Amino acid sequence: MDWLDAGIARLFAKRSSLDQSLFLYLLIGVLGVAFATLITVSICVSWERLILMPDSEPTYFWAYLTWTPSSTSLPIIQLLELVRQFAVFIYGFLGIFLATKMFYRKRILQPITILEKSIQQIEQGNYQQPVYYNTYDEFEKTSLGLDHLRITLQANEQKLNEMYHDQKKVNAAFSHDLRTPLATIQNNLELLEAYYEQDLLSPEAFEKAAVKIKNSITRLSTFSETMQQLQKLEDRPLHITEQPLALIEENIQELRRQHPDKALLVTKEYPKLTASYDLDLINEVVENLLNNAYRFARKQLTMTITLQEKLLIVYVKDDGPGFSKKELITATEPYYSQNKNGHFGLGLTIAEALTRKHGGNLKIANSIDSGAIVSAVFSITY
The missing domain is CATH 3.30.565.10 (Histidine kinase-like ATPase, C-terminal domain)
Structure with missing residues (x-):
């Protein structure tokens, strides 16, 4: 049956929807049923003629009308007539069954298998494998839509990775630059505390430490505004x-x-x-x-x-x-x-x-x- 599959594949290489494909498969099945029925009937008729013909040719027309087959050949003739009568129904059932089975295997099962594998790849986070099914039918449109979804998910994943990487850079830079003003505040507070306990806190030392603490607080405030500014960039819409x-x-x-x-x-x-x-x-x-x-x-x-x-x-x-x-x-x-x-x-x-x-x-x-x-x-x- 490989030659038949190859012939049908060449026949359906052109653009055809699923309903058109089903019609062509059924048409091929009906033609096959008609051909098989014709061959079977021809064989049965040939056998009947061999059985019914007398050993010697009758001379008169009346002899053909009055001649009857022997009782021994009557069951075979009945069987051949039964085959002739029901051949079209048997071949019709087989033809429709084979046509629909081939249609399901070629035009339904194959794209469903491809789509299922593609969905599994997408569920596993593998967006590199393209979804490809080229038959110009409804399943191709579905595969194109699924492939578009794959590309969209891939782009979104890349965008999220970039955002995650950028956020890590922002957090790392923020944490790094945050240490200096915090350390300055802590050191000057400890210095003020030590001077105060020893009763050595002069106005000049207090003013000097206070200025450093004030500057560090200003830097922390600036850092906070910077973080807000960067966050606004992420939320900023495009006005094309x-x-x-x-x-x-x-x-x-x-x-x-x-x-x-x-x-x-x-x-x-x-x-x-x-x-x-x-x-x-x-x-x-x-x-x-x-x-x-x-x-x-x-x-x-x-x-x-x-x-x-x-x-x-x-x-x-x-x-x-x-x-x-x-x-x-x-x-x-x-x-x-x-x-x-x-x-x-x-x-x-x-x-x-x-x-x-x-x-x-x-x-x-x-x-x-x-x-x-x-x-x-x-x-x-x-």
């Missing part, structure tokens, strides 16, 4: 609207006027077009990158805005000292900064979080000649 890309340049010109002492060269490598993106988010990222570059640049900054397929890429380069090896790894971590005079280095951290929210990423590097390069990638549609 269709607008010209040239609107990004208006904010750049405003930043340039705020820093007249350092030159900013802007290169645009994209056609004049309208795209869908979050202008406020991109402007905030660009502002963070430029402010960071202005802070470390000596005389000049260069900025390049380019478009590659559906990715908007912003490069910011300064002529400053650039990043050290350690800074290339930790520059985007919370509270990190080359210069911690009154700030905790959240600019690059915020920029990285916002680019991810807009479907992109943030990369930092050093220029070959000198200076730092930061590139922000945003996913847009146009």
Whole structure:
């Protein structure tokens, strides 16, 4: 029956729904029943003719009408007639049974088995195996929907892993930087307590310790505000609207006027077009990158805005000292900064979080000649 399966498989290689496939299977079964019935009836008639014909040919027509078969051959003839009468019903039952069985095995059981295995893989957390069933029927639509669900779950898992990793970095950085002000408060309180017990607490010593405690409390308050700010970034919604890309340049010109002492060269490598993106988010990222570059640049900054397929890429380069090896790894971590005079280095951290929210990423590097390069990638549609 392999040849029949192969022929049916070639027949159903074209687009066909389940009802069309069932009709074709039943049609093939009916044709098979008709063919088998015809062959069986032909064989039975041939045997009957051999049995009924007399040994010698009768001469007259009346002899054919009056001739009767012998009593010994009568049961065989009855059996052959019985076979002729019921052959179509027997073959019909077998034909429908085989047709429906082949239909179930090829068009029902196979996709169900594939879908069950795929569901088991998804339940086990394995999102790498694609769900593939290509027969252009209802089960293919179901497999495509299940594969879309797999891809969505895979993306959500990756996003959760990234969020978990980012949260671990935030917690680690927060815990690390939290130790210093807490230790300062504890040490100065112990010092005040020791001076007080020995009656050696002078106004100058008290004021000096109080200032340190006050500064440490201020830092703790700033840490708390920073954590709230980072949390707001996670909850910040995207406001995608269709607008010209040239609107990004208006904010750049405003930043340039705020820093007249350092030159900013802007290169645009994209056609004049309208795209869908979050202008406020991109402007905030660009502002963070430029402010960071202005802070470390000596005389000049260069900025390049380019478009590659559906990715908007912003490069910011300064002529400053650039990043050290350690800074290339930790520059985007919370509270990190080359210069911690009154700030905790959240600019690059915020920029990285916002680019991810807009479907992109943030990369930092050093220029070959000198200076730092930061590139922000945003996913847009146009």
